[in-house]
């Protein structure tokens with residue numbers, strides 16, 4: 001095509017496909033955008049951070065709570081974290097997130113508070129019904145009640161149950177916390 005015809009054609013027809021900022025084309029169906037986490041579902045297992053090859057996620061537990069941090073600037077939106085979360089606590093927006101200038105600028109941190117142990121009241125890593133369904137689908141009421149205990153109380157109850165089953169002396173009173 002003659003270059004002058006091309007220039008004249010563009011001049012006459014104007015811009016055809018370019019959209020000026022902030023206009024954007026609608027995202028495709030099943031578009032995978034920013035990752036969101038529901039702290040009411042998260043059991044603080046850390047699997048999402050383990051499977052994230054981009055180091056966009058960080059899960060840091062303490063004795064009483066766990067912080068979950070997500071940096072969209074490091075995310076490749078692959079969806080691996082959403083796929084592997086055992087309790088469905090993660091999802092991806094089906095729209096583009098806002099633009100950013102610097103890495104870390106849009107990082108979000110969500111704190112998951114540990115529920116109280118049903119025996120001693122100390123914070124205990126959460127075991128949700130969804131996690132039990134995934135890990136122990138056949139779990140009975142006894143296992144479900146142990147899931148609401150902290151690690152120390154769970155150990156104490158398990159030792160007591162074993163001694164009961166095998167006929168050993170019941171001397172667990174006051175062992176783990178002096179109670």
Ligand code: SF4
Nearest residue numbers: 052075076078079081
């Ligand atoms: S979508 Fe992929 S890159 Fe982004 S946080 Fe999840 S696992 Fe990491």
Ligand code: SF4
Nearest residue numbers: 042043045046048085
């Ligand atoms: S994989 Fe799911 S449950 Fe585990 S820490 Fe990540 S968001 Fe929470």
